[in-house]
Amino acid sequence: MSLLPSLVSPADAAFLLPETRDQPMHVGSLQLFRPPPGSDVHDLALVYAAALATPDVAPLFRRRLTRGVGTLGQWAWEDDTAIDLEHHVRHSSLPKPGRLRELLALCSRLHSTLLDRQRPLWEMHLIEGLEDGRFAVYTKIHHALLDGVSGLRLLERSLSTDPDVRDTPMPFAARPRAGKRGGLDVGGLLSSGLHAVADAVTIGPKVAALVEQGLRHEGAVLPGQAPRSILNVPITGSRRFAGDAWALDRIRTVAKAAEATINDVVLAMSAGALRDYLLGLDALPADSLVAMTPVSLRTDDSAEGNAVGAILASLGTHLLDPEERLLHIRESTRYAKASLDGLSALQVTALSAGLMSPLVLNTLFGVPRLLRPPFNLIISNVPGPTQLLYWNGARLDGMYPLSIPTSGQALNITCTSYDGHLQFGLTGCRRTLPHLQSMLGGLDDALAGLEKAFA
Secondary structure (H helix, E strand, O other): OOOOOEEOOHHHHOOOOOOEOOEOOEEEEEEEEEOOOOOOHHHHHHHHHHHHOOOOEOHHHHEEEEOOHHHOOOOEEEEOOOOOHHHHEEEEEOOOOOOHHHHHHHHHHHOOOOOOOOOOOEEEEEEEOOOOOOEEEEEEEEOOOEOHHHHHHHHHHOOEOOOOOOOOOOOOEOOOOOOOOOOOOHHHHHHHHHHHHHHHHHHHHHHHHHHHHHHHOOOOOOOOOOOOOOOOOOOOOOEEEEEEEEEHHHHHHHHHHOOOOHHHHHHHHHHHHHHHHHHHOOOOOOOOOEEEEEEEOOOOOOOOEOOEEEEEEEOOOOOOOHHHHHHHHHHHHHHHHHOOOOOOHHHHHHHHHHHHHHHHHHHHHOOOOOOOOOOOEEEEEEOOOOOOOEEOOEEEEEEEEEOOOEOOEOEEEEEEEEOOEEEEEEEEEOOOOOOOOHHHHHHHHHHHHHHHHOO
16 A cells, blocks of 8 residues: 555546536446345345445545645645545435336436545445335446546456356455556656657647648538537536437447448437437527547556547537438548547547647636537447346346536436447436436437438
8 A cells, every 4th residue: 555645647637627516527337236036135235234344445446635735736646544435335225116217316416416525536325225126336436536448347347247156346345466556667757758748749730730631521520610509508516317228239230231330320329319309499509519529548458547538520410311410420430530540649638638628718717608619518438348247146237327517518428338238328417408318218219210211
């Protein structure tokens, strides 16, 4: 255990800087479990007791923010040597009748509250009371600690493909490490610094070339081209969450017929649902909505920190025909991804930071009404486990991601693949976006429309 603070990286600090009461910066996950034969949901009390008795907590889950003279005023991580698991792990029960509606309402409330910066930035809620006998686990962790890819890897390491395995360690339990974390790597820092200088010298001409190409390419989307919409307004801290799943085979069939990617079909489903939802509110912009979609830059199997870039994609919401809309999205994403070819991970990160900078300015200085949004919403697709998984014999029926709406970005759509299904999680500002759950029907209609168009 290291007792010396370690500075928060710039990539991770980007998720601490804009956090306010109206803009919590944590990500979450809702997992639904079916108890194994011979047990019932009331055994969750034993699971809760085992969680509180965890003897050693993993370093990631002991990290607590500090800032002061010892860190020269910069944010740093320090080990919480007296972590209070009763604060981080909670045991709850749904009110009757215990439908999914009550579960989603509870998760919406839990996702609305800030994490305590005086403690490690995570919570885990064990939830019983579902009418069908299942139980749920809602977890949330600050985005400064990990991104979506690393979060899924962490979850997968806590589960098993064997339904007979018991005494599985808690997700936050310490695990053996291949090697100890050493001290300050001066040589590595110097090498990284030299690479950073080289990347900085060449980034300017490359950005200029991308802009010049983008002005001439029909499928290109540049920052500032997104239309104003009801999605791009100041928000409150209150959240509404909705989630559902669709068979991946259906999505793959459409992608193959359209010579597109699964992510293109995800964007097309989202675009169709958004078009219907905004038409219902008489709030559909004449110009196409623009989505920012993250691109993983992770080159290892680590389960902490952030390694993510971003591209912009036109969603074709101005187009009535589902086939035209998907082909429009396909061309937009192809150009955006091709524009990143030849760039280093640091350069991609720098470009992505440029895309996100208006959101930071929005939070710090309140300027969203003066500028067009850099994009209208974030749509993420994070690959997840392909096999059926179990937790101490309880079958994982589904896992739904909860993400981060921001001021000027009232809706976030994130999906995760698991066991042959794509699980969508819609997280929005409760006050800004009424009846958000109706978009689930819009996603279903959009996929059916794409299947008909490409049959």
